[in-house]
Amino acid sequence: MSIVYRKSKGLTDAEMHYCPGCTHGVAHKLVAEALEELGLVGSAVGVAPVGCSVFAYNYFACDMHEAAHGRAPAVATGIKRVHPDLAVFTYQGDGDLAAIGTAEIVHAAMRGEKITTVFINNAIYGMTGGQMAPTTLVGQKATTAPFGRQKDHYGSPIRMAELLSTIDGCVYAERVTVVDVPNILKAKKAIKKAFQLQMAGAGFTFVEVLSTCPTNWGLTPLEAIGWLKANMIPYFPLGVYADRSEAK
Amino acid sequence: MAKELWKGNEAVAEAAIRAGCRYFFGYPITPQNEIPEYLSRHLPEHGGCFVQAESEIAAINMVYGAAGSGARVMTSSSSPGISLKQEGVTYIACAELPAVIVNMMRGGPGLGNIAPSQADYYQATRGGGNGDYRTVVLAPATIQEAADFTQEAFDIADYYRTPVVVLADGMIGQMMEAIEWRKPKERALPPKDWATDGTRGKRPHNIINSLYIDAKDCAVQNRKLQEKYDRITENEVRYEEFMAQDAEILFVAYGTTARIARAAVLKLRKDGVKAGLFRPVTLWPFPEKALRECAAHENVAAVIDVELSMGQMIDDVKIALAGAKPVRFVGMGGGAIPAPQELVDEAYKALGRCGK
Numbered sequence: 001m002s003i004v005y006r007k008s009k010g011l012t013d014a015e016m017h018y019c020p021g022c023t024h025g026v027a028h029k030l031v032a033e034a035l036e037e038l039g040l041v042g043s044a045v046g047v048a049p050v051g052c053s054v055f056a057y058n059y060f061a062c063d064m065h066e067a068a069h070g071r072a073p074a075v076a077t078g079i080k081r082v083h084p085d086l087a088v089f090t091y092q093g094d095g096d097l098a099a100i101g102t103a104e105i106v107h108a109a110m111r112g113e114k115i116t117t118v119f120i121n122n123a124i125y126g127m128t129g130g131q132m133a134p135t136t137l138v139g140q141k142a143t144t145a146p147f148g149r150q151k152d153h154y155g156s157p158i159r160m161a162e163l164l165s166t167i168d169g170c171v172y173a174e175r176v177t178v179v180d181v182p183n184i185l186k187a188k189k190a191i192k193k194a195f196q197l198q199m200a201g202a203g204f205t206f207v208e209v210l211s212t213c214p215t216n217w218g219l220t221p222l223e224a225i226g227w228l229k230a231n232m233i234p235y236f237p238l239g240v241y242a243d244r245s246e247a248k
Numbered sequence: 249m250a251k252e253l254w255k256g257n258e259a260v261a262e263a264a265i266r267a268g269c270r271y272f273f274g275y276p277i278t279p280q281n282e283i284p285e286y287l288s289r290h291l292p293e294h295g296g297c298f299v300q301a302e303s304e305i306a307a308i309n310m311v312y313g314a315a316g317s318g319a320r321v322m323t324s325s326s327s328p329g330i331s332l333k334q335e336g337v338t339y340i341a342c343a344e345l346p347a348v349i350v351n352m353m354r355g356g357p358g359l360g361n362i363a364p365s366q367a368d369y370y371q372a373t374r375g376g377g378n379g380d381y382r383t384v385v386l387a388p389a390t391i392q393e394a395a396d397f398t399q400e401a402f403d404i405a406d407y408y409r410t411p412v413v414v415l416a417d418g419m420i421g422q423m424m425e426a427i428e429w430r431k432p433k434e435r436a437l438p439p440k441d442w443a444t445d446g447t448r449g450k451r452p453h454n455i456i457n458s459l460y461i462d463a464k465d466c467a468v469q470n471r472k473l474q475e476k477y478d479r480i481t482e483n484e485v486r487y488e489e490f491m492a493q494d495a496e497i498l499f500v501a502y503g504t505t506a507r508i509a510r511a512a513v514l515k516l517r518k519d520g521v522k523a524g525l526f527r528p529v530t531l532w533p534f535p536e537k538a539l540r541e542c543a544a545h546e547n548v549a550a551v552i553d554v555e556l557s558m559g560q561m562i563d564d565v566k567i568a569l570a571g572a573k574p575v576r577f578v579g580m581g582g583g584a585i586p587a588p589q590e591l592v593d594e595a596y597k598a599l600g601r602c603g604k
Contacts, residue, residue, distance in 0.1 A: 012453070041447070041449070042446055042447045042448045042449040042450075043446040043448065044446065045317065045444045045445075045446065047313070054459060057455045057457060058455075060453070061447075061453055062446075062447060062453055063444035063445065063446060063447055063453050063454045063455070064444065064453060064454075064455045064456070064457075065312075065313060065316050065317075065444050065455075065456040065457075066343075066455070066456065066457040066458065066459055067309065067312070067313075067339075068309060068312075068335055068336065068339055071305065071306070071309035071312075071335075071336075074301065074305075074306040074307075074309035074310045074312075074313065075309050075310070075312055075313035075316070076313060077273075077299065077306075077310050077313060078271070078273065078309070078310035078311060078312060078313025078314035078315070078316075078317070078319075078321070079313040079314065079316065079317040079444065081271060081297045081299060081310070081314065082271060082297075082313075082314045082317045082318070082319040082321075083317055083445055083446070086317075086445070086446050103302050103303060103305075103306065104302070104306050104309070106302075107301070107302035107306065111299075
């Protein structure tokens with residue numbers, strides 16, 4: 001009997017706490033598979049954020065460091081500067097990365113920190129219960145925007161892949177999604193490329209993953225996928241925004 | 249070894265290198281800029297790395313990462329910058345990581361000014377950030393002590409897996425004095441087998457963390473921290489007594505103010521008044537028992553607490569004395585410094601006599 005599928009060795013056996021239909025599980029799997037395929041599980045350190053993926057430190061089999069809200073890129077900087085040979089990555093949500101941690105991510109990119117950031121954009125604060133994020137779409141309802149995000153009050157959502165792509169130190173920035181198989185394969189390729197560029201010493205690498213949050217969007221998992229495709233992808237277009245690697 | 253003339257901030261920076269610190273993350277703020285400046289130049293010579301961060305918050309979180317991955321690491325700042333660092337300090341304390349944080353205090357509150365001050369005593373000795381934790385606080389009064397304590401701070405941090413604060417002020421940072429380079433007494437330091445330096449496939453993954461989502465687990469961690477703080481209190485209390493044995497007036501002061509108090513003691517002694525000084529060297533753990541015993545002598549008529557603040561350490565002095573002796577206060581906030589004569593005048597007031 002041949003094995004056709006098995007769980008990545010980049011993941012532990014811990015049972016994940018994510019809600020049904022949440023795409024964190026898929027994103028975790030892709031990061032773990034990329035690490036395993038590149039032979040990096042034993043020489044990687046992941047930095048977990050504050051938010052739904054705060055317990056990522058229990059799920060990844062590599063060494064893990066839990067950070068304060070938004071500070072993962074700073075923590076990763078400290079680790080990478082001490083251990084330049086290690087694969088260091090941050091795994092962050094949109095409240096963490098695009099609100100409280102905006103300075104840390106922009107400056108990690110500016111310094112060209114040789115780390116990889118996987119950015120989960122689900123347009124909402126998940127763990128705290130559905131508050132408005134910097135990525136919440138105009139008109140989208142949130143517990144702190146009960147009538148929908150008003151543009152004249154909060155402006156328009158921030159596009160992080162585009163923003164970071166303007167920074168020279170960011171050698172790779174791509175936006176992907178994981179809501180269907182073709183896109184999952186593309187996302188895997190992007191994450192793997194980001195780690196490869198990091199290990200080649202190219203600079204800061206960034207993969208934004210458009211993700212679903214059925215619980216806080218008030219939708220079924222299937223409806224959430226449809227909502228993401230209909231509303232998020234038009235505002236946050238998929239694609240490569242920066243590729244300053246030589247392999248371009 | 250021959251004595252060398254060193255500026256306080258540069259002595260602290262050099263001491264860190266001599267202690268084996270190879271990583272420094274900081275952000276510019278006066279009056280401590282010579283520390284990052286010195287290290288930006290000299291850490292690379294020792295195979296180390298200096299990074300000027302985008303903020304004090306980022307700097308302390310870089311320290312958190314570097315400490316978690318097993319490095320000897322330091323940051324430095326001054327009062328308003330230290331306020332920003334408190335987020336990282338409480339994470340470092342809870343995650344039980346060794347790190348050294350230098351605070352060259354300046355006038356406050358708010359932006360205050362850049363003059364020497366001791367108004368961060370509460371912040372340094374009560375934890376500073378959220379939750380139940382303490383940091384060891386070493387308070388040098390000379391450049392020699394600044395060099396000595398900075399080196400030893402790394403050993404204390406590694407020994408107990410806890411952040412250690414070197415708390416001085418702009419006066420110590422900017423002043424030059426002759427010092428001698430010497431090593432702290434050796435401690436048997438535990439291996440850093442908890443560090444996130446890659447499993448290499450040879451061990452289960454290490455996790456650096458300060459999250460205990462189950463209240464029972466968080467209570468256990470708090471208990472564990474408290475037991476560590478009890479051990480530190482048992483073993484690390486330091487203080488100095490100067491002419492305190494027969495004193496009728498006992499000054500209590502640390503750091504720069506201890507030098508002013510020392511001058512006042514000598515002046516009073518010259519005038520025939522038996523004055524003495526009790527100088528806490530560790531502000532946390534505070535030398536509570538030693539101060540109580542020192543002030544218990546029947547000849548002590550009054551205790552005078554002296555600070556470059558509106559009165560913060562005085563709380564610990566009162567706790568130590570538990571009402572046994574009257575406690576008076578001389579101090580000023582906002583970066584102003586009292587002259588020895590003001591201390592002398594207060595001593596005469598305490599004794600109900602007229603000074604010469």
